Amino acid sequence: MSNTKSLDYRNCRALGFALLAFFLSCSALRAQVTRPEAEKQLAHDIYKQFIEIQSGFTTGSTTPVAEAAVARLKAAGFADSDIFLGGASANKGNIVVRYRGTGARKPILLLAHTDVVEAKREDWTMDPFPFIERDGFFYGRGTGDDKAQAAVWIANLIRYKQEGYKPDRDIIVALTADEEGGGPYNGVDWLIKNHRDLIDAELALNEGGWGDEAHGKKIANDLQVSEKYVVNFRLEVLNKGGHSSLPVPDNAIYRLAAALQRLSSFGFPLKTNEVTAEYFRRMAKIDTSSTKDDLAKVADGSQEAMQRVAALSPRWNATLRTTCVATQLEGGHAMNALPQRAAGTVNCRVLPEDSVDYVRSALKKAVADDQVALNLVGEPSAGPASPMRPDILKAVTDATTASWPGVPVVPIMVMGATDGKALRMAGIPTYGIQGFFLDRDDIRFHGRDERMGVQSFYEGQAFLYDLVKRLTKP
Numbered sequence: 001m002s003n004t005k006s007l008d009y010r011n012c013r014a015l016g017f018a019l020l021a022f023f024l025s026c027s028a029l030r031a032q033v034t035r036p037e038a039e040k041q042l043a044h045d046i047y048k049q050f051i052e053i054q055s056g057f058t059t060g061s062t063t064p065v066a067e068a069a070v071a072r073l074k075a076a077g078f079a080d081s082d083i084f085l086g087g088a089s090a091n092k093g094n095i096v097v098r099y100r101g102t103g104a105r106k107p108i109l110l111l112a113h114t115d116v117v118e119a120k121r122e123d124w125t126m127d128p129f130p131f132i133e134r135d136g137f138f139y140g141r142g143t144g145d146d147k148a149q150a151a152v153w154i155a156n157l158i159r160y161k162q163e164g165y166k167p168d169r170d171i172i173v174a175l176t177a178d179e180e181g182g183g184p185y186n187g188v189d190w191l192i193k194n195h196r197d198l199i200d201a202e203l204a205l206n207e208g209g210w211g212d213e214a215h216g217k218k219i220a221n222d223l224q225v226s227e228k229y230v231v232n233f234r235l236e237v238l239n240k241g242g243h244s245s246l247p248v249p250d251n252a253i254y255r256l257a258a259a260l261q262r263l264s265s266f267g268f269p270l271k272t273n274e275v276t277a278e279y280f281r282r283m284a285k286i287d288t289s290s291t292k293d294d295l296a297k298v299a300d301g302s303q304e305a306m307q308r309v310a311a312l313s314p315r316w317n318a319t320l321r322t323t324c325v326a327t328q329l330e331g332g333h334a335m336n337a338l339p340q341r342a343a344g345t346v347n348c349r350v351l352p353e354d355s356v357d358y359v360r361s362a363l364k365k366a367v368a369d370d371q372v373a374l375n376l377v378g379e380p381s382a383g384p385a386s387p388m389r390p391d392i393l394k395a396v397t398d399a400t401t402a403s404w405p406g407v408p409v410v411p412i413m414v415m416g417a418t419d420g421k422a423l424r425m426a427g428i429p430t431y432g433i434q435g436f437f438l439d440r441d442d443i444r445f446h447g448r449d450e451r452m453g454v455q456s457f458y459e460g461q462a463f464l465y466d467l468v469k470r471l472t473k474p
């Protein structure tokens with residue numbers, strides 16, 4: 001491997017040891033793997049170019065991002081016939097490029113989305129679109145979500161070609177539109193429906209799992225193998241109403257409020273699945289607090305330990321159960337009229353193994369009032385988890401150890417949604433893995449002053465370069 005190790009000697013002055021011991025101890029403590037300068041520069045330049053193209057869901061376009069990638073690939077010698085550019089509309093371009101291998105195995109798909117959440121100048125302390133490097137961070141909308149991975153996929157693919165690397169399977173990179181916006185322009189949905197052959201693969205790597213860092217210490221490299229899905233219900237009470245000077249006991253607002261009150265004290269059963277049991281098993285090994293034993297017991301299925309752990313953090317609670325929570329309210333039509341209608345939205349984040357019917361019947365029982373209608377909003381569908389394949393876990397673990405010795409890999413189920421769900425539903429197991437380490441208390445995706453550590457970016461580049469090779473080596 002041609003990885004370079006850059007060492008940081010800041011903490012290693014004047015120790016009085018022999019020079020050799022000095023170098024050994026410092027490199028063991030601070031070894032950081034990044035790619036050679038020219039490759040870092042290329043990844044940086046593509047990243048900067050992507051960030052500076054405004055590709056917000058409503059205000060921008062992903063097509064110029066796709067075109068920029070096409071120009072880079074053509075300049076690097078990729079054939080026109082291996083590059084596809086298209087999308088659901090002129091502003092929602094996707095690019096798919098194929099780097100040909102020996103064909104011994106089915107292809108691997110490397111996915112990233114190129115649209116970003118909107119960013120307003122007045123909400124940020126700086127302009128969100130120029131790519132700014134300051135105090136060890138890259139700033140700009142999309143630096144974390146998801147243009148770092150998009151840039152790295154293209155830069156690394158160009159590098160494989162320069163090397164003459166011959167993988168045992170095609171490596172497909174797809175940079176797609178409207179992950180954030182969803183709807184009819186979503187690039188992954190569109191590709192599955194219209195050009196399945198272009199992206200058909202044995203497995204895919206995507207966003208959804210990143211490096212977990214706390215107080216500058218790397219805790220774990222997360223591997224996302226499943227995600228919850230969203231189900232919204234509208235609770236509604238209708239009433240004939242009347243003049244507010246003549247109130248009667250049967251009141252739509254009171255009725256809805258009582259139903260929501262009962263819902264607030266309802267909790268879905270606590271349980272683990274294959275992914276979350278493994279998550280707690282590995283967290284038990286990492287954790288140094290008094291919770292350590294309980295985390296191990298959760299992995300073994302202890303209900304008592306699940307109760308205690310769920311009470312400790314909203315994240316653990318949401319990992320252990322389907323959750324439903326009231327998020328919106330409406331009701332009444334005049335200050336001086338009895339309400340004819342009261343309604344509320346209940347937003348559920350459902351475990352992949354729980355069905356919509358199950359959630360609806362559980363809510364109906366909790367609400368316990370036939371006059372409160374429980375209407376499903378939209379047509380939600382669950383996505384299966386990706387299998388915990390030992391060969392993939394091993395490749396991720398080996399690549400993680402090579403980059404960051406001693407840092408464990410932790411399989412996770414995420415509460416939010418990614419394009420991985422559509423791929424999993426289409427039969428392409430998808431793994432969220434990035435190797436970009438982020439401070440767990442300062443995740444700025446979708447928020448103000450989004451940023452990515454400069455060193456995190458380059459280490460992620462090297463990690464993904466190595467990981468993809470491990471998954472495509474003859």
Ligand SMILES: [Zn+2]
Pocket residue numbers: 113145146179207
């Ligand atoms: Zn994203």
